[in-house]
Amino acid sequence: MTSADLDDCPERVLLDRLERYYDAVPRHGARAEDFGPLTLFVREGQGWPFYARPARGWSGAVSAAAVDRVRARQRALGVPESFEWIAETTPLLRAAIEDSGLVVHEHPLMVLDPGAPVPTADELPVGSSVRIIGPDDPALASALAVPHLAFAEPGTGIGSAGVDELAEAVRTRAEDGSVDRAVARIGAGLTAVAAALESGTVLCAGQHQPVGAVSEIVGVGTLPTARRRGLGLAVTAALVADARSRGVETVFLSAGDDDVARIYARLGFRRIATALIAEPTE
Template sequence: MPLDADVQNYARALTLRSPDHYRIGPFTVRHNPDWELKFANYAIPDRGAEPSAQEVADLVAAFRERGRLPRLEYLPSWAPAVGPALLAAGFTVESHAPVLACTTDGLLPPKPVDGLRIAEPVTDAEFTAAAAVQHTGFGGEGGPDDGEIAWLRGAVAGGGVAALAVFGSEPAGAGACSVPVDGISELAGLAVAESFRRRGVGAALSAWLTTTAFGRGCHTVWLEPGSPEVERIYAGVGYRRIGEKINISLVQDADRDAPQESP
């Protein structure tokens, strides 16, 4: 199976393992009852799915019944017929996101960062500090949500990795590699505190997380970079493009007549 298909199969398998997932037609929905963040609640189509208009409508209704934005994340090559069906139902493409991966023979060492210490959080205070860096790093205000802390703990408990980077006693960055499936893990939620950016913290964190995931039995770690600048950071430690993921959600009724981008 090509690596991009392996990655999509990983995401679907992990969703099927989650206790609150549900099935609607040819879709598996990742549902997080304690966390409304759209990135924690989305559907993945079955491979080669060809959903009917009614199945798409049922999917939308299921999201709305649970108070969540109807949304999907998937690789178009996995299910080419899904995109046109969603657009016909009024969905809007949020983004086409590159998918990167690093294998055990591809990791490159980053430049050392003097004074930076990276370790896995252990105490409640450390998990909260890591989640706080992620929360503010991705635009949140106030303290981290319980769901953000629980996600980090769940990654570690399931055989993945979490990381907290500090300068002295000050949190500088955080991230995680999620629960592995068949030797594949996702590097996600990597954030660097604003006062420590452009100092090599992101590269050091991503390399540390990837190395640790490999040490725990993974052969591939994949991720979705947030911008071209971030993609360059990951490329510097050995990550390479293997495909493209579509993020697509339902627009407001008033916007449905606007022309939509093709998946």
């Protein structure tokens, strides 16, 4: 199917495409453990741990006992007891997840309309330079650190973390191996990073992760003190442009909430489903 066909593509076809993507992405750096209706992805080596999700093609009932078995395995491995799935394709999973005692968070799942004339980053009046960050770019460590500071202060309002906190976060990244892992993924074509910079300081950054003709935009975050300037939109536009230059036909993302979804809608993203993330209560 070409990108031109996607304008009239039934949503169930799009959702199946995303399900195949979700199943494929972790396999580049994780092994899949079979738990019947559920699959647990276990990362090989260091890096952010993966999650459990429905087995590819599974849409039937799942018992709380099956969820409990996966959670026991996650505890044994010392990884977060997290699950991710699309509500509309596995509608019966949520009850089992909640019966197991996990809390479910909802996020708008959005796909970019193929014909949307997404502006280039230069066409958006943000007053910052926006570029794709290569593996040798000195801004890479900062581009990896900024989203973590952003997600530590969720929402769209101006926050407290600024350049001092960014400098400390960059020092942490230099010690935990995350920059080396990002360099390897960029070199392998598994990740692309974009950032908005001002006077050499990264103020916003994000990534997309292509697999064939599909890519997900992930981790777009703005340094909390630099919010409300349109930087997230500019970085997202740069990521879309990069994805399209690689031949990607389906670009999608999960918005943090409805307010964030409205921002992405300005670039032509439309909501097609609900992404669910489950985790224990704090």
